[in-house]
Amino acid sequence: MVTLRFSGSLHVTSNSFFNELIYMHTNLLQLCKNKDSILIGMAMKMMLKFEKYWGCEGNQNFLLYVANVLDPRFKLKYVKFCFGDLYDYDKAQLLTNKVKDTLMSLYEFYLKIDEVVDNNRHKQDVNAIDDVEVDVNTLARFKRHLLEVDSVENKNEVERYLIEGCEDPNDDKLDILGWWKSNALKYKILSKVAQHVLAIPISTVASESAFSTGGRVLDQFRSSLSPATVQALICCQNWLHHGSIPTDIRSLINDLETYENLESEFGGKLHLVTDDN
Structure with a gap:
């Protein structure tokens, strides 16, 4: 079932990764406590393989966690909740902060790119009004002032998104890309991050080839x-x-x-x- 979901090509898959990872981890923990010795042996071997890739912080790709945070039905609250169930408080808090830091790093990178684009537009606008009797220096200073104000407001986009309430977690028909498109004016920079992160496929391997x-x-x-x-x-x-x-x-x-x-x-x-x- 997990392989089928990861192999989808007509819908977003990156946001489903964390849910399936938690599902596998939880079931493996339960099977390790099973009374059947054969199941316990198989589950222990699978758990060792699981811990090899996901037990060490250095081996984890936190961008996949960010994809789940960018799902408006879950955000960071769900990641923190699941980490709290699986790990002790210190490790859960450490991983949660790492996920948030990764999202903030992405956001700040896109914010810098947007500022460069705005500066280039500003230079073009100044050149276009050379023939107009306007104090160019005043316009330039006002433009920089607007950029500073917008920058301060934009820096709160991530915090505003995380603080606001989540959509219905049981809404399986929610169009995530459509949600971000309709909220692009509200989250100018963060919507660009979501657009690129959510477009990343979890797997490019066909489901019928995974076990062949x-x-x-x-x-x-x-x-x-x-x-x-x-x-x-x-x-x-x-x-x-x-x-x-x-x-x-x-x-x-x-x-x-x-x-x-x-x-x-x-x-x-x-x-x-x-x-x-």
Whole structure:
């Protein structure tokens, strides 16, 4: 189910990452406490793999958390709530602040770009009114004053967005990009951040390819193998993988290819002899 959601291409997927991550983490924690020894063993191995990528702060991509914060149904409140359930207070607070700092860094970067664009427009406006009897210095100072005022107001965009109430968390039909478009005047800079962050796909791998072993068997050197040989290779690989006797898989694959070639050659001759008769 998680793979299907991450592989979507007709809707925003980056904002769903955090929800699915919490879902997987919570279920793995529950399975680690299961009474079934087999399930516990599997869950512990999966948890080790999970912690390898998401247990260490240095390995995490906080931009994916920011995508969830930019979802008006959840914002930073949901991230903080989930971290509080999974970790102790200090770690939850540390991760929450890290997510907010990442969002602020993005916002300040886009704010600087917007200021550069405004300055360029200002220079063009000054050049356009050279022939008008107006005090250019006064206009330039007034323009800088407006930029300073706008800058102070814009710096509060993130805080205003986070403080305001969330949309209905159960509203699955909410058009997130449409919401940001309709609120672009209210959040001039933050809407640009949301536009670019939410456009990032979580995965570019098709869901049907996520669990397929075909790519590991049918490489560019063996793309002409028959379906029967491919099936035999996959079965042999599974059997040999769980065997206790070391085996040279490469030599076995070469033997299978030789056998297939011989079968094709003699089978064709036999077919010709049968047609002649």
